[in-house]
Amino acid sequence: MTAVGAAGVRPRPRRGWLGTLASTDHKALGAGLFTTAFGFFLAAGVLALLMRFELARPRLQLMTLHGYDELFTLHGSTMFYLFATPVALASGVYLVPLQIGAARLRWARVALAGWWMVIAGGLIMWMGFLTAQGAADVGWYSYWPLSDMPNSPGIGTDYWIVGILLAASAAILIAACVLATIVTLRAPGMTMLRLPVFTWTMVVTCLMVLTAFPALVVAMGLLLAQRQLGGVFSGASGAFDYQHLFWFFGHPVVYVVFFPFVGAIAEAIAIFSGRRWFGYRPFVLSLLLFAALSMSVWGHHMFTTSAVENRYFSLTSTALLVPAGIEYFDALATMWRGRIRFATPLLFALGFLVLFVIGGTTGIFVGSPPLDYHVTDSYFIVAHFHYTLFGGSVMGLFAAVYLWWPKVTGTLLSERLGRWHFWLTMVGMNVTFFPLFFLGWEGMPRRVADYPRSSGWETLNAVSSAGSALLLISLLVFLLNVARSLRRRVPAGPDPWGGQTLEWATSSPPPPENFPAPLPPVRSFAPLQDLREAAS
Amino acid sequence: MRRAGYVAGVTDTRHEYDTLAGLYVPIGAAVVLLVALLVVAFAWRYRARPDDPDEQRRPSRIHRAPRTEALYVLVLACVAALLLWRTYTVEGRTDHAASGRGLGVLVTASKWHWRFDYPRLRIVQRGTDDAPPTLVVPARRTIDFTLRSLDVIHAFWIPDRRFKRDATPGFVSSFSLVFPRTGFWRYGGECSEYCGLRHTWMKFHVAVVSPAAFARWTRARQGGAA
Numbered sequence: 001m002t003a004v005g006a007a008g009v010r011p012r013p014r015r016g017w018l019g020t021l022a023s024t025d026h027k028a029l030g031a032g033l034f035t036t037a038f039g040f041f042l043a044a045g046v047l048a049l050l051m052r053f054e055l056a057r058p059r060l061q062l063m064t065l066h067g068y069d070e071l072f073t074l075h076g077s078t079m080f081y082l083f084a085t086p087v088a089l090a091s092g093v094y095l096v097p098l099q100i101g102a103a104r105l106r107w108a109r110v111a112l113a114g115w116w117m118v119i120a121g122g123l124i125m126w127m128g129f130l131t132a133q134g135a136a137d138v139g140w141y142s143y144w145p146l147s148d149m150p151n152s153p154g155i156g157t158d159y160w161i162v163g164i165l166l167a168a169s170a171a172i173l174i175a176a177c178v179l180a181t182i183v184t185l186r187a188p189g190m191t192m193l194r195l196p197v198f199t200w201t202m203v204v205t206c207l208m209v210l211t212a213f214p215a216l217v218v219a220m221g222l223l224l225a226q227r228q229l230g231g232v233f234s235g236a237s238g239a240f241d242y243q244h245l246f247w248f249f250g251h252p253v254v255y256v257v258f259f260p261f262v263g264a265i266a267e268a269i270a271i272f273s274g275r276r277w278f279g280y281r282p283f284v285l286s287l288l289l290f291a292a293l294s295m296s297v298w299g300h301h302m303f304t305t306s307a308v309e310n311r312y313f314s315l316t317s318t319a320l321l322v323p324a325g326i327e328y329f330d331a332l333a334t335m336w337r338g339r340i341r342f343a344t345p346l347l348f349a350l351g352f353l354v355l356f357v358i359g360g361t362t363g364i365f366v367g368s369p370p371l372d373y374h375v376t377d378s379y380f381i382v383a384h385f386h387y388t389l390f391g392g393s394v395m396g397l398f399a400a401v402y403l404w405w406p407k408v409t410g411t412l413l414s415e416r417l418g419r420w421h422f423w424l425t426m427v428g429m430n431v432t433f434f435p436l437f438f439l440g441w442e443g444m445p446r447r448v449a450d451y452p453r454s455s456g457w458e459t460l461n462a463v464s465s466a467g468s469a470l471l472l473i474s475l476l477v478f479l480l481n482v483a484r485s486l487r488r489r490v491p492a493g494p495d496p497w498g499g500q501t502l503e504w505a506t507s508s509p510p511p512p513e514n515f516p517a518p519l520p521p522v523r524s525f526a527p528l529q530d531l532r533e534a535a536s
Numbered sequence: 537m538r539r540a541g542y543v544a545g546v547t548d549t550r551h552e553y554d555t556l557a558g559l560y561v562p563i564g565a566a567v568v569l570l571v572a573l574l575v576v577a578f579a580w581r582y583r584a585r586p587d588d589p590d591e592q593r594r595p596s597r598i599h600r601a602p603r604t605e606a607l608y609v610l611v612l613a614c615v616a617a618l619l620l621w622r623t624y625t626v627e628g629r630t631d632h633a634a635s636g637r638g639l640g641v642l643v644t645a646s647k648w649h650w651r652f653d654y655p656r657l658r659i660v661q662r663g664t665d666d667a668p669p670t671l672v673v674p675a676r677r678t679i680d681f682t683l684r685s686l687d688v689i690h691a692f693w694i695p696d697r698r699f700k701r702d703a704t705p706g707f708v709s710s711f712s713l714v715f716p717r718t719g720f721w722r723y724g725g726e727c728s729e730y731c732g733l734r735h736t737w738m739k740f741h742v743a744v745v746s747p748a749a750f751a752r753w754t755r756a757r758q759g760g761a762a
């Protein structure tokens with residue numbers, strides 16, 4: 001079985017751990033990158049638990065102030081740079097070629113290099129913990145001049161910058177591969193307006209990575225130069241320039257780590273409603289509008305600086321409710337008069353809808369400068385972005401995992417454990433993060449390891465910490481489910497759910513060449529649903 | 537900066553915040569509840585019932601409704617416009633720079649404490665890393681703050697006033713606040729921008745006193761400082 005053709009970069013199946021690390025098969029690569037990113041999620045989750053443990057009561061119990069600073073920096077950075085971005089792109093690497101009927105990923109070796117860079121970047125970033133002054137302690141956006149050498153002399157911060165440079169460059173490379181695949185390798189009949197919904201979300205994700213991440217590379221490159229050589233940033237304009245550069249990346253990234261999972265929940269809702277996704281064209285339009293707006297809202301992170309035109313950024317930020325509203329409309333309209341089956345992927349998708357709307361409406365809230373003046377940099381913001389990142393991205397991620405696990409592994413997960421996992425996550429998530437809205441409103445700033453006894457914040461903090469323990473349990477249930485599935489190997493068959501897109505037309509897991517048999521005709525964005533509807 | 541709707545004199549930022557939040561929060565809560573309700577209602581109403589005889593029901597094949605969706609977009613745009621209009625109005629009132637007619641207070645943030653200068657009264661309230669200073673202000677009088685930082689970015693936050701501003705080194709920002717109620721707020725002021733090691737404890741107290749008490753305090757401080 002040699003698949004080595006004239007093209008040279010044909011997928012080559014390889015064996016063993018080492019083989020996987022060198023495989024240019026997009027499935028091995030996607031699964032590998034996904035697993036790496038999920039590992040970082042668990043690691044950053046451990047840091048989060050340590051923080052919640054420390055915050056459960058006033059005073060310092062577990063760590064020093066400096067230790068806490070390292071924890072929130074590495075938690076936030078790992079979550080964004082090493083977990084959420086890579087996991088979003090990994091989903092694309094694995095699924096996009098299958099969804100568009102392609103045999104491979106374009107420039108797979110470039111994407112493979114991206115995977116290695118994520119691993120290397122992560123190891124370098126975390127190596128900071130082994131240095132004398134500890135890991136980076138500058139926060140995930142490392143504002144200058146705090147992040148300059150005199151203020152943060154630890155070499156852990158330089159490691160952290162190098163780690164981000166690697167991870168950010170990797171994201172750019174991988175996004176280029178996924179986008180090129182979509183543009184050049186679509187099956188016959190698959191026009192751009194017949195791309196599956198998930199693939200469309202990957203198009204806009206890649207566009208945002210390609211436009212936003214270079215700003216991060218520049219910001220981190222300049223910061224490293226400033227720390228080592230000096231002379232890059234100076235004075236107030238230096239401080240503001242750094243913020244502009246960073247947030248030009250920093251806002252789009254939250255959509256980068258979110259859109260692929262909008263695509264995933266859209267597929268889940270469509271499949272388990274027995275209907276195709278409602279309002280495909282307005283949806284695609286709303287994605288493009290979202291991506292365009294996402295590049296023009298960065299100044300809302302700077303409302304309190306007195307150095308940006310607040311009204312402009314408030315306008316663009318508030319306008320986001322229009323495309324977001326379209327997506328909710330389409331999701332609900334897809335369920336409308338469907339035939340809904342409550343499989344675990346659907347539960348997570350519905351959980352996503354309910355939790356993300358909390359993150360979204362509070363986002364509109366902080367898009368209003370006079371409201372933001374109070375709650376920015378408080379626990380209100382921490383609550384807001386965890387509702388988008390955990391309620392949105394992570395819930396969507398689990399919807400994706402439960403939906404495509406049978407395709408990727410060829411085995412089924414337990415539905416019963418899946419339901420436990422879902423409900424524990426739902427409860428744990430709200431118990432952990434909802435109290436934080438009140439804490440922020442009452443005046444608790446973010447990034448503090450301690451709070452005064454006189455503040456009256458003890459109960460809500462204790463409740464939040466208890467919730468994080470529930471989240472830990474829910475995660476253990478998930479890992480148990482995964483382990484069980486891999487041991488029992490209940491065969492899933494090619495299409496256990498009644499899928500609508502091409503990946504369900506091949507075996508599970510798909511063979512190296514993806515589609516040994518001829519593809520079904522592609523006349524819409526849901527070719528298998530076409531066949532099903534024609535038959536009944 | 538003079539703007540439409542601007543009234544000379546300084547507004548109560550907390551009141552402005554509450555008014556605006558009084559619009560945003562109910563709309564937001566209604567949206568969240570509506571979505572949750574529709575999700576649950578649709579999930580229940582359209583659930584598959586395999587053991588039901590008339591489960592032969594076929595899922596609807598309608599998958600576009602451009603008119604409805606366009607109309608809906610119009611509604612969304614109107615909501616956005618309403619929110620923006622109110623936001624702009626309120627921002628015009630909370631955002632004006634120091635009025636120049638109030639009591640001037642120069643706030644200096646540095647790692648990791650605060651300092652309050654009352655230049656015209658020649659009073660300085662100086663904090664240390666271990667003893668936070670108290671910002672003493674007369675009630676119901678405009679306070680014109682100028683804010684600066686000596687090292688990294690800090691932020692001046694008085695939760696009770698629902699207001700904060702960044703203190704960026706090399707940049708002076710100015711704003712005015714009024715404090716309508718007298719009282720003492722232990723740790724009523726905080727640094728809200730992460731500024732390094734002791735950010736956690738970079739706080740100050742706020743004492744709002746009657747004009748007469750403020751005059752007494754001024755005299756006592758001036759006498760003591762002279």
Ligand code: HEM
Pocket residue numbers: 045048049051052072073075076077079080084139140141382386389390393394432445446447448468471
């Ligand atoms: C697993 C459950 C999670 C818990 C219990 C948790 C908890 C926390 C806590 C306690 C903080 C520190 C707040 C502060 O001191 O200001 C924090 C910050 C943060 N978290 Fe999480 N988190 C969780 C999941 C996530 C996820 C999934 C993401 C992103 C995908 C994320 C992204 C962030 C970011 C970006 C920060 C800000 C870091 C900074 O201030 O530099 N978190 N989280």
Ligand SMILES: [Cu+2]
Pocket residue numbers: 250251297298300301
């Ligand atoms: Cu943003």
Ligand SMILES: [Cu+2]
Pocket residue numbers: 690691727728729730731732735736738
């Ligand atoms: Cu601070």
